[in-house]
Amino acid sequence: MFLSVKNWSRILFATLSTMIVASACNSGTTGNGEEKDTPTKGVIHISVDETYKPLIDSEIKVFESLYPKTKIIPAYKPEAECFKDLFNDSARLIIVTRELKEEEKEYFKKEQIRPQSLKLATDAIALIVNHANPDSILTMDQVRQIMSGQSDKPWQIVFDNQNSSTVRFIQDSINKGKPLPASTMAAKTNPEVIDYVTKNKNAIGVIGVNWISDTNDSTAIEFTSRVRTVKVRADGYTEFVQPYQFYIGMRSYPLTRGMFYILKEPYQGLGAGFATFLGAQEGQLLIGKFKLYPARLNIVFRNATLK
Numbered sequence: 001m002f003l004s005v006k007n008w009s010r011i012l013f014a015t016l017s018t019m020i021v022a023s024a025c026n027s028g029t030t031g032n033g034e035e036k037d038t039p040t041k042g043v044i045h046i047s048v049d050e051t052y053k054p055l056i057d058s059e060i061k062v063f064e065s066l067y068p069k070t071k072i073i074p075a076y077k078p079e080a081e082c083f084k085d086l087f088n089d090s091a092r093l094i095i096v097t098r099e100l101k102e103e104e105k106e107y108f109k110k111e112q113i114r115p116q117s118l119k120l121a122t123d124a125i126a127l128i129v130n131h132a133n134p135d136s137i138l139t140m141d142q143v144r145q146i147m148s149g150q151s152d153k154p155w156q157i158v159f160d161n162q163n164s165s166t167v168r169f170i171q172d173s174i175n176k177g178k179p180l181p182a183s184t185m186a187a188k189t190n191p192e193v194i195d196y197v198t199k200n201k202n203a204i205g206v207i208g209v210n211w212i213s214d215t216n217d218s219t220a221i222e223f224t225s226r227v228r229t230v231k232v233r234a235d236g237y238t239e240f241v242q243p244y245q246f247y248i249g250m251r252s253y254p255l256t257r258g259m260f261y262i263l264k265e266p267y268q269g270l271g272a273g274f275a276t277f278l279g280a281q282e283g284q285l286l287i288g289k290f291k292l293y294p295a296r297l298n299i300v301f302r303n304a305t306l307k
Helices: 010-025 050-066 081-089 102-109 140-147 165-174 192-200 218-226 244-249 270-279 281-289
Strands: 001-004 042-049 070-077 091-096 115-127 138-139 154-160 202-210 231-233 256-263 299-302
Touching: 001 154, 010 270, 042 050, 042 081, 042 115, 042 270, 050 070, 050 192, 050 270, 050 281, 070 081, 070 270, 081 091, 081 165, 091 270, 115 165, 115 244, 115 270, 138 165, 140 165, 154 165, 154 192, 154 244, 165 202, 165 256, 192 202, 192 218, 256 270, 270 281
Parallel strands: 042 070, 042 091, 138 231, 154 202
Antiparallel strands: 001 299, 091 256, 115 202, 115 256
């Protein structure tokens, strides 16, 4: 299967140009007397779910090359910490795996704040095992048994962080609120999860798929050579598949979730500029390069005959 993308000619330029005009009308200083940033100029701190580090590092590099008067400083954290930053005004823009909950929306409504949010992609959770582990093909029933501690085999589950979005995903979407086994480990980072799995035969690591998806990145290539990515069969399906882009987009790979930005900015500033970039063609194509399924592009799958 190959992807073809209908060209969004100059959408990003037109959108950012409109935002620049709007920000010019509101130009001036902040309440602290500092000069306001604009969609294409200034410095901003953002908080990002740490499972997206490889992707967002690349997005920032491209954005800053297009707009050299910008500086985006990311803090990669567990998802829960990103939301704390949004609520305590440490970050105007966060990139996470869920939208605001109803009670969170109500809080902002009472504060007379209207955050913006947008789904950027369909993401996936990858399960990784040691090369010496014979169990690299699992049904969803087997995944549920492993994650709830009911498997006959003594699996060692390893996450990046106890407050991470991957832990929340497994607890909410797979275990349906049931606790994880007492033996579950939290490494500290996704690379440390991969490192632990390479050294422990019975370990099963839970990571974001973009850590092992960039085939042009030496780090991702090195990671995939050290571990095996589990094939999973979704309920009601017959095929066991890995988290490839096509299967993520078609939802035949079952461990999928959304990728969102949430923006709380009192004026059209750099947060809005970067968020717009992420949802426009350039940012979406880069999301596709990391094998997530872009949410804002019109993607067509076509059969291809290889000779």
